[in-house]
Amino acid sequence: MNPNWDEDVDSDALLTPIASDEEDGEHKKKFPEFNQFIDIQKKIKLEVGMKFSNHKVFREAVQQYGIENGIDFLWVKSESKRITIKCKKGCGWRMHASHNEAENSFQIKTWTNIEHKDCGWSNKNTKASAKWLSLKYQDQIRDHKGKWENEPFINQVARDHKIFVSRFQVYRANKIAMEKLQGSHAAQYGLLWNYCEAVRLYNPGSTMKMKVEDNRFQRLYVCLDALKKGLKFCRPIIHLDGCFLKAGYGGQLLVAVGRDGNDNIFPIAYAAVEAELKDSWQWFLDLLLKDIEADRPPGYLGHLPKL
Numbered sequence: 001m002n003p004n005w006d007e008d009v010d011s012d013a014l015l016t017p018i019a020s021d022e023e024d025g026e027h028k029k030k031f032p033e034f035n036q037f038i039d040i041q042k043k044i045k046l047e048v049g050m051k052f053s054n055h056k057v058f059r060e061a062v063q064q065y066g067i068e069n070g071i072d073f074l075w076v077k078s079e080s081k082r083i084t085i086k087c088k089k090g091c092g093w094r095m096h097a098s099h100n101e102a103e104n105s106f107q108i109k110t111w112t113n114i115e116h117k118d119c120g121w122s123n124k125n126t127k128a129s130a131k132w133l134s135l136k137y138q139d140q141i142r143d144h145k146g147k148w149e150n151e152p153f154i155n156q157v158a159r160d161h162k163i164f165v166s167r168f169q170v171y172r173a174n175k176i177a178m179e180k181l182q183g184s185h186a187a188q189y190g191l192l193w194n195y196c197e198a199v200r201l202y203n204p205g206s207t208m209k210m211k212v213e214d215n216r217f218q219r220l221y222v223c224l225d226a227l228k229k230g231l232k233f234c235r236p237i238i239h240l241d242g243c244f245l246k247a248g249y250g251g252q253l254l255v256a257v258g259r260d261g262n263d264n265i266f267p268i269a270y271a272a273v274e275a276e277l278k279d280s281w282q283w284f285l286d287l288l289l290k291d292i293e294a295d296r297p298p299g300y301l302g303h304l305p306k307l
């Protein structure tokens with residue numbers, strides 16, 4: 001290892017004079033720009049002078065480069081303005097990139113790209129994090145509905161990248177990818193209040209009723225204004241049904257639908273409730289009858305499926 005390697009060596013000036021002195025823009029060599037959406041999908045190619053939109057994109061690219069080339073590296077310096085990495089085995093492989101003020105980009109300034117002859121291929125690359133796996137295998141995880149089993153997932157990563165990841169990493173990758181694809185369920189429940197307010201504001205006449213118990217979501221009833229109005233043109237019959245909600249928090253979806261003149265299903269109202277109970281059906285039907293301006297018919301609740 002070169003004993004002179006320390007942080008002061010990494011200059012923020014480009015050591016390789018790639019750009020010519022030509023004043024004329026046409027002759028001036030342009031530095032390649034890394035496209036975070038296209039280039040990250042291919043085998044990563046890096047070079048001195050290459051520009052990235054910001055330090056996060058550079059981090060992602062260099063992480064993938066390390067995995068693809070069996071290099072496990074250390075972050076010597078990792079800041080938003082400058083990043084320096086070096087081979088973990090200490091062979092002297094080193095890269096430094098920093099913020100380019102003039103162009104508001106992140107640029108590779110120096111790169112000691114020596115061969116890792118004695119370092120060997122790093123098959124337990126620490127840069128292959130659960131987050132990286134979740135991005136790299138997003139499509140497959142979606143195909144497996146977030147339940148891609150450990151063994152096939154681990155074997156696929158080993159075949160593709162010659163690295164071994166743990167069961168915990170692939171478990172986390174499944175979870176991260178699905179949260180990204182669906183949004184976190186908890187975060188979505190947190191937005192319900194704003195959603196109700198937005199519907200009331202931009203779709204006046206709609207009914208949005210949320211029931212909470214001990215500050216916890218219990219039920220939500222939705223009857224949009226256009227559906228209320230459209231019901232007048234439907235046949236005088238309403239169908240009711242309930243089904244399970246299969247997302248993380250479970251619960252039941254209650255729905256009321258009508259039939260239009262063409263005998264097509266016409267949605268009227270729906271509610272997410274904690275379970276299919278007499279009390280939840282009653283709550284749903286009371287709100288529904290109010291919305292369609294109907295009185296409680298005789299035998300109300302009497303003809304529902306056995307609860």
Ligand SMILES: [Zn+2]
Pocket residue numbers: 087088089090091092093115116119
């Ligand atoms: Zn090395």
